Structure formats: C-alpha cells, structure tokens
Amino acid sequence: MTEDPADRTAGDAAAGPADAVTCAGLVHTFGETRAVDGLELSVRPGEVFGLLGPNGAGKTTAIRCITTLLPVPAGTVRVFGRDAAQERMAVRRLLGYVPQQLSADAALTGRENVTLFARVFDVPRRERAARVAQALAAVDLTEAADRLANTYSGGMVRRLELAQALVSAPRLLILDEPTIGLDPIARTGVWDHINAVRAATGMTVLVTTHYMDEADQYCDRVGLMHRGRIRALGTPAELRQGLGERRRAEGTGGDALPTLEDVFRAVAGSGLDESSGDFRDVRSTRRTAHRVG
Amino acid sequence: MSEAPVAPPTASADPARERGIGLLVQPPQPRAGWRVLPARVVAMCAVELQKLRHDRTELYTRAVQPALWLLIFGQTFTRIHAIPTGGIPYIDFMAPGIIAQSAMFIAIFYGIQIIWERDAGVLNKLLVTPTPRSALITGKAFAAGVKSLIQAVVVIAIAAVLGVALTWNPLRLLGVGAAVVLGSAFFSCLSMTIAGVVLSRDRLMGIGQAITMPLFFGSNALYPVAVMPGWLQAVSRANPLSYQVDALRGLLLGTPAHLAADFGVLLVAAAAGIAAASSLLGRLAR
Numbered sequence: 001m002t003e004d005p006a007d008r009t010a011g012d013a014a015a016g017p018a019d020a021v022t023c024a025g026l027v028h029t030f031g032e033t034r035a036v037d038g039l040e041l042s043v044r045p046g047e048v049f050g051l052l053g054p055n056g057a058g059k060t061t062a063i064r065c066i067t068t069l070l071p072v073p074a075g076t077v078r079v080f081g082r083d084a085a086q087e088r089m090a091v092r093r094l095l096g097y098v099p100q101q102l103s104a105d106a107a108l109t110g111r112e113n114v115t116l117f118a119r120v121f122d123v124p125r126r127e128r129a130a131r132v133a134q135a136l137a138a139v140d141l142t143e144a145a146d147r148l149a150n151t152y153s154g155g156m157v158r159r160l161e162l163a164q165a166l167v168s169a170p171r172l173l174i175l176d177e178p179t180i181g182l183d184p185i186a187r188t189g190v191w192d193h194i195n196a197v198r199a200a201t202g203m204t205v206l207v208t209t210h211y212m213d214e215a216d217q218y219c220d221r222v223g224l225m226h227r228g229r230i231r232a233l234g235t236p237a238e239l240r241q242g243l244g245e246r247r248r249a250e251g252t253g254g255d256a257l258p259t260l261e262d263v264f265r266a267v268a269g270s271g272l273d274e275s276s277g278d279f280r281d282v283r284s285t286r287r288t289a290h291r292v293g
Numbered sequence: 294m295s296e297a298p299v300a301p302p303t304a305s306a307d308p309a310r311e312r313g314i315g316l317l318v319q320p321p322q323p324r325a326g327w328r329v330l331p332a333r334v335v336a337m338c339a340v341e342l343q344k345l346r347h348d349r350t351e352l353y354t355r356a357v358q359p360a361l362w363l364l365i366f367g368q369t370f371t372r373i374h375a376i377p378t379g380g381i382p383y384i385d386f387m388a389p390g391i392i393a394q395s396a397m398f399i400a401i402f403y404g405i406q407i408i409w410e411r412d413a414g415v416l417n418k419l420l421v422t423p424t425p426r427s428a429l430i431t432g433k434a435f436a437a438g439v440k441s442l443i444q445a446v447v448v449i450a451i452a453a454v455l456g457v458a459l460t461w462n463p464l465r466l467l468g469v470g471a472a473v474v475l476g477s478a479f480f481s482c483l484s485m486t487i488a489g490v491v492l493s494r495d496r497l498m499g500i501g502q503a504i505t506m507p508l509f510f511g512s513n514a515l516y517p518v519a520v521m522p523g524w525l526q527a528v529s530r531a532n533p534l535s536y537q538v539d540a541l542r543g544l545l546l547g548t549p550a551h552l553a554a555d556f557g558v559l560l561v562a563a564a565a566g567i568a569a570a571s572s573l574l575g576r577l578a579r
C-alpha cells in the first residue's frame with residue numbers, strides 16, 4: 001500500500017462516492033501474533049455487512065482499528081473517505097460502536113447512560129432530552145429507562161448499548177457480536193431494532209457474529225475472515241452457491257445444498273491448526289456470556 | 294435482510310419521523326475548538342453526581358475516618374498542647390489537613406474506577422466518541438474533584454459541629470472549593486497515571502495504599518513545617534498536599550498563608566498530572 005499522502009488524495013478524487021469502510025492492506029500485530037494480516041475490505045454505504053470468522057480470526061482487532069481505538073500501523077483505513085489514522089475525531093463522529101463485551105455503566109440508569117453519549121456527541125441541551133427519549137424508544141426501553149442498568153437483563157443491556165450508539169445519529173453502526181450470549185427471543189429483538197432503525201435512517205451496519213443463521217438472514221453481504229484476512233466474500237446466497245458448485249465439480253458433499261455454516265467450515269476448517277481460538281478468546285467470550293447470564 | 298433492497302438514505306427522513314425517531318436521522322452539530330473541553334468536563338461531572346445520587350454509602354463510610362481523626366486525635370492533642378499551632382486550638386489547626394486528606398483519599402483511588410471502566414468496556418466506548426484523550430482525562434479529573442468537594446462539605450460540617458471556628462465568608466469558601474478541586478484533580482491524575490502504568494486494579498490498590506500515608510504524614514496536615522526535621526521539610530515542600538493544606542488553612546481559619554504560591558503550585562501540578570495521565574491513557578485502551 002502506498003504511504004504517500006499525495007497519492008491518497010489522488011485516490012480520493014477518483015473514488016467517487018466514498019465507501020462506508022475501506023481497509024487496504026491493514027496489518028495489526030500484538031507482539032508475535034498477526035491478528036490482522038493484510039486485510040482488504042470495503043463496506044458499501046447502506047448495506048449490512050457481516051464479518052464472520054472463527055475465534056481469533058482478527059475481527060475485533062480489525063474493528064478496533066476502524067473505530068480508531070487501535071492505531072493503524074500499516075495500510076489504510078477509511079470511513080466515508082476519512083482516514084482513521086489522521087482524522088480520528090471526524091471518523092468518530094460518523095460512528096456508533098457497540099463493543100463485544102456488555103458495557104453499559106451499571107451504576108447509572110438507562111436514560112443516564114444514553115444522556116452521557118448525547119452529551120459527548122454535542123447534542124445541544126434543548127434537544128437532548130427528546131433525542132435520548134427517541135433513542136430509548138427506538139429500542140423499546142422507554143418503560144425501563146429510569147431503572148439502574150444493573151437491573152437489566154442481557155438483552156436489555158444490549159438494546160441500551162444500541163440506544164447509546166444511535167443517539168448521535170451515526171452513519172455507520174459497528175456491532176461486535178451484538179447477540180452473543182442472548183436467548184433466541186432477545187437475539188431477534190436486537191436484530192429487529194437494528195433493522196427498524198436502519199430502514200428509517202439508511203445507516204450502514206458492520207456486524208460480526210458467530211451465528212451463521214443470523215448472518216444468512218440479516219446480512220446483505222458477508223466476508224469470511226480467517227487468520228487476519230478475508231478468505232471469502234459475497235452475499236450469503238453467492239457463497240452457498242459457490243460452495244455447492246465446487247462440491248459438485250469435486251464430486252463431494254452429495255445433493256444437500258450447503259448452508260452458510262458449511263461455507264464457514266470449508267473456509268475456517270481448511271488448514272486449521274490449534275493456533276486460533278486460544279485461551280484468551282475463550283475466556284473473553286465466557287466472560288461476556290457470564291455477564292449476560 | 295438479503296431479500297429487501299437497501300433503503301436509499303435520501304428517502305430516510307419520513308419513515309424515521311413515522312416511527313417517532315425523527316431526531317435520530319440528523320447528526321448533532323459538532324462543538325468546535327475551545328468549547329469541547331468544558332462540555333466534556335460537564336458531562337463527566339454530571340455522571341459523577343448522578344452516581345452519588347444513586348448510591349450515597351461511599352459518602353457516609355468515607356466520613357467515618359475524618360470524623361475519628363478530628364474527634365480523637367484532634368480533641369486529645371488540643372488538650373495536651375504538644376504541637377505549636379500559632380495560638381489556635383489544635384483541632385482547628387488540623388481540620389483543614391483532615392479535609393485535604395479525605396479529599397486526597399478519594400482522588401488517589403479514582404484510578405481504580407478508570408481500570409474498572411476499562412475492564413467493563415465503558416472506557417473503550419468513550420474513546421470512540423469525539424473526545425480527545427486530554428479532554429477525557431480532564432473531565433475525569435474534575436469529576437474526581439466534584440466527588441471530593443462533596444466529601445469536603447461533609448467533613449467541614451463535622452468540623453463545624455465539633456466547634457472548629459471556620460470562616461463562613463462565601464468568597465473564601467469559593468477559594469476552599471477551588472483548592473479542593475485542584476488538589477483532587479492532581480491526585481486523581483496521579484492515580485490514573487499509575488493506572489496507565491500498572492494496568493491492574495490490585496496493583497493500583499496496593500500502590501495507592503502505599504503512597505497515601507507517606508503523602509499525608511509528609512505534609513503540613515498534622516504539624517507545622519517548622520517542627521519537622523530537615524529531610525521531612527524537603528519532602529513537604531515537594532508535596533502538593535502541603536500547598537493545598539496551606540491554602541485551606543489560610544482560607545478557612547485566616548492564618549497566614551501563601552495563597553498565590555499555593556494556587557500556582559496546585560494549578561501546575563494539576564496540569565502536569567493531566568498531561569501525564571492523558572499520555573498513558575492509550576495503554577488502557579489496548
């Protein structure tokens with residue numbers, strides 16, 4: 001990837017309407033671990049893009065680079081044309097972010113949690129109460145708004161986090177495993193609210209999930225990540241068909257139409273050694289699940 | 294939603310208004326330049342006040358220690374006249390020291406809260422808002438100041454009940470508030486700086502406990518600088534707590550003080566603390 005700023009601006013002019021997210025040659029290492037290893041990714045405006053992949057594939061790390069939480073040591077990351085390394089504040093104003101772990105402040109009420117984010121996104125005072133109320137209403141938390149968040153169930157905390165992210169009217173909503181540890185009804189609830197707000201506002205959604213049925217049902221396109229790179233990209237239907245055709249050509253797999261989970265296994269299972277999904281990942285996933293339950 | 298085509302953003306306002314979320318379409322107008330910092334400070338202080346409103350136990354439990362200091366140590370030493378205080382009762386002399394001490398204790402353990410917020414993911418979310426790291430730390434520092442200030446009000450009330458002759462001049466009390474907030478801003482930044490180095494709650498707890506008593510005894514909170522051995526005088530001179538106590542004593546009791554120097558040192562210390570803690574905040578974000 002080019003590091004020349006002059007080249008970058010030239011690229012901008014040619015690019016036309018900017019993609020919601022562009023990662024080019026993104027690399028991020030933790031010591032010896034190449035968590036993200038030359039990621040190429042582009043998310044189109046208005047779509048729901050699912051980033052899939054096994055534990056330790058580098059999904060969270062890539063997302064943390066896009067959100068400006070981690071520096072971009074090599075390659076470029078752009079959000080609606082803004083460089084995540086150089087225009088951090090501008091990028092952050094475009095983002096709503098719900099991290100992998102549950103992260104509402106338990107010592108505050110739901111309303112106070114959302115109000116804090118309205119304040120730090122500079123919502124003017126005269127508009128603040130109404131905007132916070134709308135964000136809470138959008139995720140069905142109006143009734144519970146004035147209870148402390150430590151009385152919320154896992155699904156409610158997730159919806160509260162969604163309200164926190166939505167209160168600033170982000171153009172890009174980034175959700176890292178929004179439904180992890182939730183029961184099927186709560187999962188559907190979270191997705192219904194995401195989709196309703198998206199239909200109303202036209203925002204772009206970048207989401208990671210380990211539930212292939214969710215990805216199949218709710219994502220316009222998915223990228224299958226493995227060992228720090230996208231290994232398969234397309235609509236869920238395209239990926240399923242692709243695998244079906246390959247299997248037919250090879251004469252393996254029989255007649256059954258492959259599911260997205262089969263695609264996942266085909267990509268992530270190929271040459272998989274025990275290096276991925278290490279103890280850290282399992283532990284953090286467990287912690288999240290525990291906090292939810 | 295693979296079957297439904299993506300809604301074009303231009304036609305978005307109407308369905309949003311229909312669903313009663315019309316405001317969630319329009320991003321708020323960003324504040325620019327110097328206005329960002331005070332807005333973030335207000336946001337962080339508001340959170341601190343809301344937390345205090347929901348749970349006041351810490352306020353009460355933290356009042357026990359200063360009450361005991363004043364009641365037992367203060368009254369006893371007032372009777373034995375062991376420490377030269379320039380003509381005022383010993384309990385009066387030590388009251389500003391105890392106010393400063395209780396404010397410092399709160400601030401020194403404030404870093405634990407930021408590590409807790411890191412572990413809970415709250416800090417990461419704040420770091421993805423348009424809040425520069427220095428503004429976040431300044432906000433937290435002043436939030437710690439607000440917490441300490443409320444604690445100081447409680448201790449001042451206890452001191453008044455025990456008969457300490459305090460000033461009720463509003464201007465002087467305003468100065469007292471400023472000294473408490475600035476001192477707490479420094480000590481909370483010290484704590485957040487250590488948090489950024491050790492990155493763990495337990496270690497920060499241990500270090501906090503290890504430094505609070507030396508900071509307290511190495512200051513003029515309990516005895517005037519004049520009676521200290523030379524080495525302790527040097528320690529006291531480098532200790533921001535001494536300047537805070539000196540200012541509090543001068544303002545609350547009207548004893549001779551060096552207010553300009555005191556506030557100068559507290560301001561510089563707080564600014565340095567904010568700079569140090571901000572530069573280490575990135576370590577907590579990983």
Ligand SMILES: Nc1ncnc2c1ncn2[C@@H]1O[C@H](COP(=O)(O)OP(=O)(O)OP(=O)(O)O)[C@@H](O)[C@H]1O
Nearest residue numbers: 030033035054055056057058059060061280281579
């Ligand atoms: N802060 C960190 N320090 C050291 N290594 C890390 C850190 N964060 C992630 N890693 C490592 O980087 C790799 C990618 O991790 P990452 O969290 O991005 O994966 P993921 O795709 O989000 O996995 P999961 O599905 O379990 O959430 C893993 O091997 C992980 O152990």
Ligand SMILES: [Mg+2]
Nearest residue numbers: 059060100176
């Ligand atoms: Mg992850």
